Amino acid sequence: MAMKSKTDEELIGLIVQKHRPALEELYDRYAKLIYSFSYKIAKGDTDKTKEIVQHVFLRLWTTKSTYNPAKGQLANWLLTITRNIAIDLIRKEQKHNGTIPLELDDMLHIQGQQSEDVLQQVSRNLLKQQIQEAKRHLSEPQQRLINLLYWEGYSLSEIAEIEKKPLGTIKSRLHQTLKKLRNYFNEETGGVRHGK
Amino acid sequence: MENKCENLSLYMINELTALEKEEFERHLKTCTHCQHELESLQGLWQTLSYEVEEVDVPETLKADVMNFIFEENEAPQQEQKVKPTKKGFIDLIKLNFKKHFSPLSTAVAVVLVIGLVGLFWNNLQLKETITVLETKEADPSQIVSTHILKGQGLAASANGNAYLIQEGSTTNLVIELNNMPRTKDEEVYQVWLLKNGTRQNAGTLKPDQNGNGLITYRLPQSLSFDAIGITLELNPNNTQPQGQKVMGTS
Numbered sequence: 001m002a003m004k005s006k007t008d009e010e011l012i013g014l015i016v017q018k019h020r021p022a023l024e025e026l027y028d029r030y031a032k033l034i035y036s037f038s039y040k041i042a043k044g045d046t047d048k049t050k051e052i053v054q055h056v057f058l059r060l061w062t063t064k065s066t067y068n069p070a071k072g073q074l075a076n077w078l079l080t081i082t083r084n085i086a087i088d089l090i091r092k093e094q095k096h097n098g099t100i101p102l103e104l105d106d107m108l109h110i111q112g113q114q115s116e117d118v119l120q121q122v123s124r125n126l127l128k129q130q131i132q133e134a135k136r137h138l139s140e141p142q143q144r145l146i147n148l149l150y151w152e153g154y155s156l157s158e159i160a161e162i163e164k165k166p167l168g169t170i171k172s173r174l175h176q177t178l179k180k181l182r183n184y185f186n187e188e189t190g191g192v193r194h195g196k
Numbered sequence: 197m198e199n200k201c202e203n204l205s206l207y208m209i210n211e212l213t214a215l216e217k218e219e220f221e222r223h224l225k226t227c228t229h230c231q232h233e234l235e236s237l238q239g240l241w242q243t244l245s246y247e248v249e250e251v252d253v254p255e256t257l258k259a260d261v262m263n264f265i266f267e268e269n270e271a272p273q274q275e276q277k278v279k280p281t282k283k284g285f286i287d288l289i290k291l292n293f294k295k296h297f298s299p300l301s302t303a304v305a306v307v308l309v310i311g312l313v314g315l316f317w318n319n320l321q322l323k324e325t326i327t328v329l330e331t332k333e334a335d336p337s338q339i340v341s342t343h344i345l346k347g348q349g350l351a352a353s354a355n356g357n358a359y360l361i362q363e364g365s366t367t368n369l370v371i372e373l374n375n376m377p378r379t380k381d382e383e384v385y386q387v388w389l390l391k392n393g394t395r396q397n398a399g400t401l402k403p404d405q406n407g408n409g410l411i412t413y414r415l416p417q418s419l420s421f422d423a424i425g426i427t428l429e430l431n432p433n434n435t436q437p438q439g440q441k442v443m444g445t446s
Contacts, residue, residue, distance in 0.1 A: 020266070027258055036251045050257060054264040061265050064360060064367070064420065065341025079245045084338075127246040135247075149209065150244050156211050175205045182240045 008074040015060060023061055033075060034082050041086040041151060052086045059085065087153030134184040142177040145170070201230050208237050225374065337363040343424060343445045350428060351377050351442035354407070358424055358445070360415070367415040369398060371424070373443070376403035384432045385442070387411060389421035396421070400432045 003011070003025035014022035034056055035049060042048035059081055135143055141163065148154045148162065156174065160167045200223040206212050207220045224230050340360045347354030356373035371387060379385065384400040396419065403409035426443035 023265075024258075024262065027261060031253050031257065031261075032250065035253045035257065036248045037245060039251045040248050046254070050254075050260055053257065054261050057261045058265050059338075063340055064362075076242050076245075079242075083245065127243060128248065131243060131247040146244070150241075156206075156209075171206065174209070175202070178205050178208075178237055178240065182236055185240060185243070186236075 009069050012060075012063075012074070016064060018061075023057065026060065027057060030075065030078055034078060037079055037082050038086050041083065042090065048090065052082065052089055055085045055089065056082050083150075083153075091153055130185070134181050137184050138177060138180060142173060142180070145173055145177055146181075149174070201227065201233075204230055204233050205237065208234060208241060337361050340367070345371070345373065345424065345426070345443050346446055347375070347443050349440055349442050351375075353377075354443055356409075356443065365417075367417075369413045369415055371409075371411045371413075373401075373403065373409040373426075374407060376407045376409055378403060378405070378407065379428070382430060382432065384429055385409065386427050386429045386432070386434065386437065386439070387413065388425045388427065388437055389419065390423040390425055391419075391421045395425070395436060397435060398424075400429070 003021050006014070006022070006025065008026070008029070011022045011026050015026065031053070035053055038049045038052040038056075039046075042052060056078070060078075135146065138146070144163070145159060148159050149156070154162065156170050157167055160170045163170065165173075200220060203212060203216060203220045203223075207217065207224075210217075212220060224234065338361065340362045342360075343358040345354075345356040345358060354373060354375045354377070356371060358369060358371045361368045361370055369389075373385075376385065379402050384402055386400045387398040388395040389398050390396075398413040399411050401409045401411045423445045425437070425441055425445075427437040427439045428442050429437070429439040431438070
């Protein structure tokens with residue numbers, strides 16, 4: 001198949017022009033990553049996971065943006081979209097009427113990122129171990145914060161409610177948690193980061 | 197390091213209010229400390245996603261995904277729904293008329309009825325549009341693409357971003373510009389959307405005293421573009437660029 005030899009960027013370009021085989025090829029390349037990620041957010045609910053994956057690919061099919069490899073690995077872009085959609089769907093289901101903390105700009109987190117080289121070099125499993133290791137350096141409340149924020153998509157004020165702590169406390173906890181994780185990565189691995 | 201640097205983590209997870217966000221972005225442009233911190237924290241944030249167990253994908257998922265996209269979401273449902281009624285309605289009226297009128301008056305009546313059905317059909321579509329507009333608020337807005345704008349010529353120091361934002365079925369183009377040289381008198385910056393060599397006017401703006409400018413343009417559904425260009429125009433009502441180009445997507 002000709003699609004197999006296309007780059008990710010070319011596939012996205014074809015998808016924008018509504019070329020179905022390109023979408024199917026992209027599915028073949030990334031379904032496992034997207035499925036695994038969605039499965040975690042959906043806490044193992046396979047129906048919910050399927051729904052998330054369907055919406056991610058629908059979003060890709062209707063996207064008007066052309067993927068720019070200079071902005072980061074496609075995997076990162078896909079995972080950002082997947083996280084937004086997943087949290088959106090799950091929070092909707094919880095009938096949460098407040099604002100869904102999910103106008104996280106799809107593109108915000110990939111702009112200006114230069115970490116993809118490192119990410120490409122290090123296998124995903126290794127990264128996973130490192131994250132888990134880094135998380136072990138966090139206190140219980142700090143670990144909870146990351147899980148509620150990243151994996152469950154709660155807003156800081158919702159987390160403050162859950163934790164029965166003032167919002168200010170949660171904000172400074174976030175600040176410390178991110179720093180701690182980042183410093184761990186910088187020391188142990190020479191960086192999650194960033195070129196230079 | 198100033199007070200504003202404290203907002204960095206909140207900015208990254210998008211927990212600032214619109215105003216705070218704007219202030220922080222302004223701060224970010226001048227604070228190299230925050231620029232580096234942001235980059236490194238974003239890298240970290242992205243890395244969190246890799247804490248995932250690989251799971252086997254069900255064999256049937258691909259078909260489920262493709263059917264979801266190509267069958268459930270692409271079917272031209274409204275036409276299928278309305279057309280049969282239209283035809284049935286006409287046939288019924290025709291039949292009735294045949295009983296009572298000559299062929300000529302029947303023909304006239306049929307034309308009238310077709311006109312009526314057309315109105316009815318328009319009305320349906322209008323209702324649909326209104327429903328779309330009404331439900332629009334409930335749809336979260338999503339950035340579908342981002343384009344970086346670079347200054348050139350007179351505005352070499354300027355920079356900016358353009359975002360295509362999808363809200364329900366409407367697409368808005370939001371362009372944010374910084375460090376724009378101030379305009380004199382009637383002068384305006386005019387935004388053009390380029391597609392296959394043709395240019396479409398997408399609005400004009402004047403920057404504020406700090407050189408910042410913002411413009412929102414609602415994209416007609418049929419309109420797509422390959423690039424964005426901005427010219428400095430003496431006359432705000434041009435349909436084609438006359439002034440020199442000062443910014444564009446690379």
